[in-house]
Amino acid sequence: MLLNETAEQIRSMEIRGAGRIARSAVAALRDHAAGLDTSDTASFLRSMKEAADLLVATRPTAVSLPNAVQAVMRSLEGVKGVEEGRAAIKAASDSFILSSRHAVEWIGEIGARHISDGDVILTHCNSEAALSCILTAHREGKAIEVFATEVRPRNQGLLTIQALNDAGIPTNFIVDSAVRSYINDVDLVITGADAITVNGAVVNKIGTAQIALTAHEARTPMLVAAETYKFAPRTILGERIAIEERETAEVLDPAIAAGLPHVRVRNPAFDVTPGRYVDLIVTEIGAIPPAMAYMIIRDHLGWGIGEFHKAFEIDERIQE
Numbered sequence: 001m002l003l004n005e006t007a008e009q010i011r012s013m014e015i016r017g018a019g020r021i022a023r024s025a026v027a028a029l030r031d032h033a034a035g036l037d038t039s040d041t042a043s044f045l046r047s048m049k050e051a052a053d054l055l056v057a058t059r060p061t062a063v064s065l066p067n068a069v070q071a072v073m074r075s076l077e078g079v080k081g082v083e084e085g086r087a088a089i090k091a092a093s094d095s096f097i098l099s100s101r102h103a104v105e106w107i108g109e110i111g112a113r114h115i116s117d118g119d120v121i122l123t124h125c126n127s128e129a130a131l132s133c134i135l136t137a138h139r140e141g142k143a144i145e146v147f148a149t150e151v152r153p154r155n156q157g158l159l160t161i162q163a164l165n166d167a168g169i170p171t172n173f174i175v176d177s178a179v180r181s182y183i184n185d186v187d188l189v190i191t192g193a194d195a196i197t198v199n200g201a202v203v204n205k206i207g208t209a210q211i212a213l214t215a216h217e218a219r220t221p222m223l224v225a226a227e228t229y230k231f232a233p234r235t236i237l238g239e240r241i242a243i244e245e246r247e248t249a250e251v252l253d254p255a256i257a258a259g260l261p262h263v264r265v266r267n268p269a270f271d272v273t274p275g276r277y278v279d280l281i282v283t284e285i286g287a288i289p290p291a292m293a294y295m296i297i298r299d300h301l302g303w304g305i306g307e308f309h310k311a312f313e314i315d316e317r318i319q320e
């Protein structure tokens with residue numbers, strides 16, 4: 001698919017959800033590299049860098065996006081010609097896409113072990129990783145029931161109930177504000193994540209933090225299903241995860257808003273749940289407590305403190 005087209009689809013949320021965004025971005029990089037009409041290595045590298053920047057700028061919160069783009073762009077390190085560059089990008093993109101799909105399956109296997117026969121599960125937004133746990137438990141023959149929230153303002157809950165319905169899972173569809181009313185009927189909350197910081201805080205769809213607090217108060221365990229590439233290495237350096245504020249028209253009709261000059265409509269798309277309200281983060285390499293986030297970043301993603309300097313050097317070389 002064309003680079004600008006993919007970027008626009010991510011921006012407009014036609015392509016959405018942290019995992020899908022990451023896979024589409026690296027596929028767009030691969031196709032862009034394949035189609036670049038140049039034999040000059042410097043201009044190839046420059047154009048790839050511009051493409052990477054364009055994709056990363058589409059949505060600011062899902063760390064899967066810069067992590068995936070960077071993983072693929074790193075394959076350009078030391079390449080000597082355009083054909084070598086195209087091949088490196090293709091190999092890295094294809095491998096990322098494959099491992100991302102496998103990760104969702106593994107998360108499903110591991111997450112399903114935390115779901116018991118007869119459990120009632122609450123989920124929020126539309127997360128492939130969270131759904132993978134729920135659908136795997138169902139496939140294993142566990143009799144489960146789900147509460148799925150509406151997810152104002154973009155109603156991603158409709159996608160979730162479609163998937164649950166297709167699988168034949170008994171599902172209750174509720175407005176976001178009804179979570180407190182039903183939490184005592186729920187055995188387990190499972191959500192996805194757009195980013196996980198070094199201190200184990202989970203950034204996910206707006207409303208997740210309220211649900212986590214409600215679950216904590218009701219002593220209902222909260223699981224977060226997230227691939228390791230949702231962990232944010234640069235939070236070690238104090239970099240904060242930007243919370244995307246989307247157009248206010250998603251929340252209130254502009255014609256109504258125009259008649260309310262003293263009202264400021266706010267539309268943050270994500271919020272932050274402190275690690276202490278999360279019981280487990282289910283990744284493809286195992287379920288960990290949020291306090292182990294740094295180990296994932298250091299030991300699995302390979303971002304020890306010193307690694308940042310190396311990464312910045314690569315960024316600079318590609319920019320030249």
Ligand SMILES: O=C(COP(=O)(O)O)[C@H](O)[C@H](O)COP(=O)(O)O
Nearest residue numbers: 016017018019127128129192193205
């Ligand atoms: O918050 C969202 C989607 O937000 P949006 O609809 O604004 O992109 C999802 O919970 C995470 O991205 C995880 O999804 P997945 O597990 O599919 O990566």
